[in-house]
Amino acid sequence: MNERELKGLIERVKGGRLSRRGFVQRLAAVGLTAPMATQILAYSGVAMAQPKPTYKPTKRGGGGPLKVLWWQGPTLLNPHFAVGTKDQDGSRLFYEPLANWDGDGNLKPVLAASIPGREDGTLAADGKSVTWKLKQGVTWHDGKPFTADDVVFNWEYAKNPATASTTNGSYKDVKVEKVDQYTVKVIFDKPTPFWADSFVGTRGMIIPKHLFADYMGDKSRDAPTNLKPVGTGPYLFKDFKPGDMVTGVINPNYHQPNRPYFDSIEMKGGGDAVSAARAVLQTGEFDFAWNMQVEDEILLRLEKGGKGHVVISPGGNIEHIQLNSTDPSKEVDGERSSLKTKHPSLNDTAVRQAIALLIDKDSVEKHIYGRTGQATANFVNNPERFRSKTTKYEFNVDKANDLLEKAGWKKGADGIRAKDGVKLKYIFQSSINQPRQKTQAIVKQACQKAGIDIEVKAVTASVFFSSDVANPDTYTKFYCDLQMYTTTMTQPDPEVFLRQFLSNEAATKENKWQGLNITRWQNKEYDEIHKAASVELDPIKRASMLIKLNELAVNNQVVIAVVARPGVAAVNSKLVAQMSGWDNNTWDLQDWYKEA
Amino acid sequence: MSRQYLIRRLLIVVPSMLGISLLLFTVLALAPGDPFGELASNPAVPPEVRAALRAKFGLDDPVWSRYLHWLVAMLRGDWGFSFVSRMNVDTLILQRLPTTLVVIGSAQLLAIVVALPVGVLAATKPYSLFDQIANTLAFIGFSLPTFFTGLLLILVFSIHAPEWMQLPFVYRADVAGTGWRFYWEHVRQSIMPVMVLGLFQGASLVRYVRSAVLDVIRLDYVTTARSKGIGERKVIIKHVVRTALIPVVTLVALQMPIVFGGAIVTEQIFRVPGIGSLLISSILANDTPVVMGVTFVFACLVVFFNLMADLIYAWLDPRIAFR
Numbered sequence: 014m015n016e017r018e019l020k021g022l023i024e025r026v027k028g029g030r031l032s033r034r035g036f037v038q039r040l041a042a043v044g045l046t047a048p049m050a051t052q053i054l055a056y057s058g059v060a061m062a063q064p065k066p067t068y069k070p071t072k073r074g075g076g077g078p079l080k081v082l083w084w085q086g087p088t089l090l091n092p093h094f095a096v097g098t099k100d101q102d103g104s105r106l107f108y109e110p111l112a113n114w115d116g117d118g119n120l121k122p123v124l125a126a127s128i129p130g131r132e133d134g135t136l137a138a139d140g141k142s143v144t145w146k147l148k149q150g151v152t153w154h155d156g157k158p159f160t161a162d163d164v165v166f167n168w169e170y171a172k173n174p175a176t177a178s179t180t181n182g183s184y185k186d187v188k189v190e191k192v193d194q195y196t197v198k199v200i201f202d203k204p205t206p207f208w209a210d211s212f213v214g215t216r217g218m219i220i221p222k223h224l225f226a227d228y229m230g231d232k233s234r235d236a237p238t239n240l241k242p243v244g245t246g247p248y249l250f251k252d253f254k255p256g257d258m259v260t261g262v263i264n265p266n267y268h269q270p271n272r273p274y275f276d277s278i279e280m281k282g283g284g285d286a287v288s289a290a291r292a293v294l295q296t297g298e299f300d301f302a303w304n305m306q307v308e309d310e311i312l313l314r315l316e317k318g319g320k321g322h323v324v325i326s327p328g329g330n331i332e333h334i335q336l337n338s339t340d341p342s343k344e345v346d347g348e349r350s351s352l353k354t355k356h357p358s359l360n361d362t363a364v365r366q367a368i369a370l371l372i373d374k375d376s377v378e379k380h381i382y383g384r385t386g387q388a389t390a391n392f393v394n395n396p397e398r399f400r401s402k403t404t405k406y407e408f409n410v411d412k413a414n415d416l417l418e419k420a421g422w423k424k425g426a427d428g429i430r431a432k433d434g435v436k437l438k439y440i441f442q443s444s445i446n447q448p449r450q451k452t453q454a455i456v457k458q459a460c461q462k463a464g465i466d467i468e469v470k471a472v473t474a475s476v477f478f479s480s481d482v483a484n485p486d487t488y489t490k491f492y493c494d495l496q497m498y499t500t501t502m503t504q505p506d507p508e509v510f511l512r513q514f515l516s517n518e519a520a521t522k523e524n525k526w527q528g529l530n531i532t533r534w535q536n537k538e539y540d541e542i543h544k545a546a547s548v549e550l551d552p553i554k555r556a557s558m559l560i561k562l563n564e565l566a567v568n569n570q571v572v573i574a575v576v577a578r579p580g581v582a583a584v585n586s587k588l589v590a591q592m593s594g595w596d597n598n599t600w601d602l603q604d605w606y607k608e609a
Numbered sequence: 610m611s612r613q614y615l616i617r618r619l620l621i622v623v624p625s626m627l628g629i630s631l632l633l634f635t636v637l638a639l640a641p642g643d644p645f646g647e648l649a650s651n652p653a654v655p656p657e658v659r660a661a662l663r664a665k666f667g668l669d670d671p672v673w674s675r676y677l678h679w680l681v682a683m684l685r686g687d688w689g690f691s692f693v694s695r696m697n698v699d700t701l702i703l704q705r706l707p708t709t710l711v712v713i714g715s716a717q718l719l720a721i722v723v724a725l726p727v728g729v730l731a732a733t734k735p736y737s738l739f740d741q742i743a744n745t746l747a748f749i750g751f752s753l754p755t756f757f758t759g760l761l762l763i764l765v766f767s768i769h770a771p772e773w774m775q776l777p778f779v780y781r782a783d784v785a786g787t788g789w790r791f792y793w794e795h796v797r798q799s800i801m802p803v804m805v806l807g808l809f810q811g812a813s814l815v816r817y818v819r820s821a822v823l824d825v826i827r828l829d830y831v832t833t834a835r836s837k838g839i840g841e842r843k844v845i846i847k848h849v850v851r852t853a854l855i856p857v858v859t860l861v862a863l864q865m866p867i868v869f870g871g872a873i874v875t876e877q878i879f880r881v882p883g884i885g886s887l888l889i890s891s892i893l894a895n896d897t898p899v900v901m902g903v904t905f906v907f908a909c910l911v912v913f914f915n916l917m918a919d920l921i922y923a924w925l926d927p928r929i930a931f932r
Contacts, residue, residue: 182657182658255701258782291768479646
């Protein structure tokens with residue numbers, strides 16, 4: 014899709030000849046995420062769709078207790094300290110952001126009166142600022158009014174490095190100004206096409222100024238409110254035991270009418286995923302369980318209990334195989350996989366293409382992941398109905414053999430192909446996790462048929478994913494030829510996500526292997542397009558650039574996507590809860606209710 | 610019992626605690642992982658943020674300086690704070706300790722209540738049918754690990770049992786309801802974890818009690834007592850059990866560490882919010898201060914029970930001298 018086509022599409026949306034959803038689907042088909050697509054529309058002066066309300070209860074409360082199970086319970090309730098999803102989900106019971114991302118990637122206002130847009134000038138034409146109008150009449154749980162001062166304070170709080178906030182990255186590069194009591198302006202130092210990061214979604218929850226003002230910077234840990242949240246959310250804080258239990262009771266003054274439905278909430282932590290699934294699906298002791306990392310076979314069996322069902326919500330998780338661009342066997346200046354080396358065989362396009370042909374994704378989906386992992390050709394993935402149709406994948410051993418033969422890789426006496434003394438022998442590593450080892454075995458078997466010898470290696474997850482500089486087995490060091498794991502696109506915009514293929518982001522000894530580019534792929538074209546895209550204000554040009562980036566990574570087999578892994582939750586059959594792959598599990602908590 | 614002995618025993622505790630803490634800290638420092646590891650896999654969090662957090666919490670300092678830092682703070686009564694919840698470690702532990710003590714206490718009580726009569730009865734009629742059955746069950750009991758019996762009980766009592774006798778398998782520290790209902794709910798949810806722990810413990814105790822009683826029952830003084838015409842019941846209770854109990858009491862105390870170990874697993878299975886599950890989640894999160902704190906508490910309890918065993922032994926059997 015080129016620029017002109019995109020402009021044409023947007024015109025059709027404006028003229029009402031193309032639905033918003035149709036537009037999003039078309040963009041998704043070329044590899045753009047749904048949130049990105051809706052932002053393009055916003056920039057072009059088309060307001061974000063307001064999804065149809067599905068909330069049925071006509072009065073607040075009366076729904077009894079809501080019991081949810083997080084098998085890793087929240088350990089803290091200050092959203093700016095949140096280390097993982099569990100902490101963000103727990104904080105969301107009490108705190109709210111200015112706006113949420115729904116499952117289709119649309120922004121939904123929460124503490125904002127409306128979503129900024131071009132038509133009313135709240136989205137600056139130069140892309141350097143965005144003005145948020147706040148909802149009026151919202152009060153904190155202690156009765157104090159919620160105002161622009163609170164929003165500005167959150168920026169000051171999070172950007173201060175001494176506060177040690179984990180949200181720092183979303184706030185340190187912006188400036189926030191109070192325009193009036195109910196208006197704030199976020200100012201960027203360069204044109205920023207993706208403006209909805211600070212104050213939005215998982216990292217956007219707002220904490221009250223009047224309770225945290227004295228605890229900024231070094232004193233941040235001493236704030237009593239860290240453990241007794243006072244927010245604007247649907248539930249008032251009752252009790253908190255880190256890692257075990259968070260409880261709340263209905264907020265009688267909640268700012269949205271008729272919400273919430275439940276009289277109290279109880280979020281229990283601990284245990285393991287399988288028994289959590291059992292407590293919801295089979296015995297019905299709980300209404301909802303998070304992150305069901307359980308084999309689909311077991312889930313299907315538990316669902317027969319009839320008390321609940323599994324809800325799959327597409328998101329940005331992608332299980333993929335990385336191909337090393339550098340030589341892991343040669344040590345240069347104290348590091349292997351050094352940028353100064355080139356991989357002896359993986360740099361051959363034919364070999365890369367052959368490997369891509371040898372990964373039987375359909376079998377991986379069918380026999381290993383089931384509903385919890387869908388085979389895909391794309392690295393950037395969307396809800397299934399939005400999946401790209403231009404990129405293809407194929408499992409074909411003959412074709413792979415052909416490719417290798419033509420490129421001069423001949424089978425030796427041991428059945429392994431070689432050229433100029435270089436053998437196609439690879440070490441393929443992953444973290445210890447049963448589905449991963451099964452996938453490794455499938456890949457190994459297929460490669461064997463094509464004369465490629467794969468040695469499978471499995472590393473304990475706590476080593477594999479650690480940042481331990483002294484350990485050679487971490488994924489960022491990539492001291493082997495192939496590796497497989499899941500990476501996450503939490504932020505609903507591909508620009509940051511696609512930084513992991515930039516040449517200057519390469520993980521090296523110099524940056525303690527903290528660079529994002531783990532495959533160490535070096536490509537000038539990619540770098541230039543990405544650089545241009547990050548400052549490109551014209552959303553249409555930028556979109557076509559990001560599409561190109563996605564294609565470059567996939568078509569050069571820098572990475573080979575295996576399965577897209579959606580969010581999996583166990584939900585009571587009567588509970589109505591919307592899930593979103595772009596926001597917290599509890600993003601929509603105020604709208605949860607039970608069918609009679 | 611001499612005071613000197615007590616003081617000496619207490620003094621030995623100090624170096625052993627020091628050794629335990631040093632060993633623990635080193636092992637934890639050598640273990641891979643990072644409390645902020647989860648941030649690493651989130652591309653939206655820049656690596657600098659994680660590096661800054663590590664630096665701020667002193668995770669980049671050399672191990673010995675971190676240990677000294679921890680030790681000095683600990684001596685001053687400051688247990689440090691958790692990296693993942695940013696709460697004080699002592700608060701975290703105190704929050705959960707009562708639950709663990711209640712569960713372990715009732716399990717131990719159950720073990721003794723079951724094991725004592727069964728063991729004594731089995732020993733008074735050795736190789737009878739009762740003895741055979743008790744022995745077999747005891748053997749099965751302590752051969753089955755708690756994680757297995759735990760899952761088995763869940764399967765039987767939470768899933769396949771008829772509705773009226775179903776038990777909850779998720780332990781909740783704050784159950785709804787007041788008065789009788791509150792206690793009833795607590796008892797109901799404690800049944801399975803306490804059974805798992807208590808029966809495991811009881812099974813091995815049965816065998817100890819049985820062999821201890823068997824040892825004593827053949828001694829001459831028992832025969833003398835019998836020949837004096839004292840009733841069998843009185844002989845067993847007053848003369849046999851009292852003597853036989855001396856090694857058993859010590860064993861109960863010495864076995865406490867195993868109970869705590871079993872509790873860690875059982876707490877995880879039933880989601881009992883005790884210090885065992887706190888330990889597991891902290892290890893998984895590489896939350897060094899909490900792991901240190903909890904293991905330190907465990908170590909203290911073990912050392913304490915060892916001391917208790919010695920003291921009780923001396924009190925029960927005055928022939929043992931302390932020098």
